[in-house]
Amino acid sequence: MATKAKTVFYCTSCGNESPKWMGRCPACGEWNTMVEAPAEPKKGSASGAGCPARSERRPQPLREIDYSQDARISLGLGEVDRILGGGMVPGSLVLIGGEPGIGKSTLSLQIPLSCKDLRTLYVTGEESARQVGMRARRLGGDDSNCSIFCETLIGSVIEEARAMMPDLMIVDSVQTMYTDTVESAPGSVSQIKEVAAALLRFAKESGVPVILIGHITKDGYIAGPKILEHIVDVVLQFEGENRGSYRILRSIKNRFGSTSELAVFEMTGSGLREVANPSEMLIPMHEQGLSGTAIAAMLDGTRPLLFEVQALVSSAVYGTAQRSATGFDARRLNMLLAVLEKRAGFHLSAKDVFLNMAGGLRVSDPACDLAVICAVLSSNFDFAIPSDVCFAGEVGLSGEIRPVGQLDRRVQEAARLGFRRIFVSSFAKVEVKPENLRVVKVADVPALVKALFK
Ligand code: TYD
Numbered sequence: 001m002a003t004k005a006k007t008v009f010y011c012t013s014c015g016n017e018s019p020k021w022m023g024r025c026p027a028c029g030e031w032n033t034m035v036e037a038p039a040e041p042k043k044g045s046a047s048g049a050g051c052p053a054r055s056e057r058r059p060q061p062l063r064e065i066d067y068s069q070d071a072r073i074s075l076g077l078g079e080v081d082r083i084l085g086g087g088m089v090p091g092s093l094v095l096i097g098g099e100p101g102i103g104k105s106t107l108s109l110q111i112p113l114s115c116k117d118l119r120t121l122y123v124t125g126e127e128s129a130r131q132v133g134m135r136a137r138r139l140g141g142d143d144s145n146c147s148i149f150c151e152t153l154i155g156s157v158i159e160e161a162r163a164m165m166p167d168l169m170i171v172d173s174v175q176t177m178y179t180d181t182v183e184s185a186p187g188s189v190s191q192i193k194e195v196a197a198a199l200l201r202f203a204k205e206s207g208v209p210v211i212l213i214g215h216i217t218k219d220g221y222i223a224g225p226k227i228l229e230h231i232v233d234v235v236l237q238f239e240g241e242n243r244g245s246y247r248i249l250r251s252i253k254n255r256f257g258s259t260s261e262l263a264v265f266e267m268t269g270s271g272l273r274e275v276a277n278p279s280e281m282l283i284p285m286h287e288q289g290l291s292g293t294a295i296a297a298m299l300d301g302t303r304p305l306l307f308e309v310q311a312l313v314s315s316a317v318y319g320t321a322q323r324s325a326t327g328f329d330a331r332r333l334n335m336l337l338a339v340l341e342k343r344a345g346f347h348l349s350a351k352d353v354f355l356n357m358a359g360g361l362r363v364s365d366p367a368c369d370l371a372v373i374c375a376v377l378s379s380n381f382d383f384a385i386p387s388d389v390c391f392a393g394e395v396g397l398s399g400e401i402r403p404v405g406q407l408d409r410r411v412q413e414a415a416r417l418g419f420r421r422i423f424v425s426s427f428a429k430v431e432v433k434p435e436n437l438r439v440v441k442v443a444d445v446p447a448l449v450k451a452l453f454k
């Protein structure tokens with residue numbers, strides 16, 4: 001008698017597993033995210049194969065563990081090395097996620113092209129070797145030590161990698177790879193899990209670092225299942241406005257370094273170019289300030305970053321005012337507008353408000369609040385804020401301006417970029433005293449308006 005193949009259900013949002021379908025995932029609370037996938041056999045599954053028997057493993061005293069050979073591998077792109085925490089750790093699995101067309105394949109091909117000593121195995125399931133070759137030529141080099149392997153069966157990929165033992169392996173992309181131990185189609189939850197687990201096992205056993213590319217869905221989930229993020233060591237997200245030329249690489253998980261580091265690249269005709277000093281690119285070129293813009297001094301991981309916040313306030317054409325924010329939380333914008341209305345008496349309820357962060361940046365640092373309200377007021381009154389002024393402060397519900405973390409670094413960066421005044425909370429403590437920069441302390445929104453727009 002044939003036994004029915006067992007299936008389980010996975011949540012595409014958090015990876016939670018359940019024996020039966022549910023409308024709402026009990027783990028993350030998301031609706032309609034459960035998908036059916038064949039159950040993994042408990043024994044002899046691909047993820048369990050190749051593990052040494054228990055008797056071969058011994059607990060090791062911590063002080064005797066030899067970590068000296070774990071020197072980091074430089075990838076030849078300074079900014080990528082920096083986000084990884086100083087190069088790639090041998091045997092690590094790094095996931096680069098991003099929307100289609102953002103430049104993941106370009107970035108991963110530029111690594112072997114810019115670091116010619118690295119023997120690289122570039123596995124592609126998306127393009128032909130010819131296409132990769134053409135791209136490499138376009139990126140200005142085909143004399144690297146890189147081999148292109150067009151294969152989608154993960155078993156063959158790993159076999160080839162074992163034979164070659166490269167210094168670095170790149171797999172583009174996880175959605176196109178499949179294993180024949182699972183029956184579902186490539187790109188499904190169980191295939192992605194198996195492929196990632198197989199690559200992780202290969203990386204840990206052989207010490208070869210692996211870069212895995214994954215497409216993300218519109219909601220920002222890598223390959224649908226979040227589970228991939230639990231498996232890999234490092235998750236880098238590649239984002240940016242597709243129309244614009246700037247791309248941002250952000251680390252959202254890093255077992256070997258700090259997260260929320262960010263690197264900026266520019267997409268040019270000959271590939272991605274690193275932008276070493278993003279503040280200089282994100283602050284405006286125009287000499288005399290235009291109304292509706294303000295410079296925020298935000299902190300991105302450990303690095304201070306100054307950029308332009310742009311706002312447009314106009315009378316609402318329709319009955320209800322429109323509010324739209326690009327790169328900024330729309331709910332936070334509504335809150336700040338309510339604070340301006342209620343605590344400072346500005347009538348904005350009948351106005352359309354559009355907000356944009358320069359360079360396709362997505363910000364979540366509350367220190368940007370002050371620049372947001374200044375940009376809104378500046379556009380509302382058509383009053384240009386001087387171009388040598390910047391802001392770093394959080395705005396509270398009662399209109400008070402609250403101090404933000406690591407202010408000294410922000411102040412120093414503002415001074416380095418030639419700003420003359422920085423507005424901060426009156427409760428903030430600033431230790432550094434740069435020569436040409438005046439730190440202006442304001443307690444609340446009315447005080448800020450008085451100091452700035454008088
Ligand atoms: P790609 O790396 O193929 O994206 P992904 O792998 O994330 O899907 O990048 C594709 C885009 O990059 C495409 O719109 C063309 C652009 N591009 C350049 O502008 N310059 C270049 O030198 C290259 C190689 C690509």
Ligand code: MG
Pocket residue numbers: 104105106126172
């Ligand atoms: Mg690609």
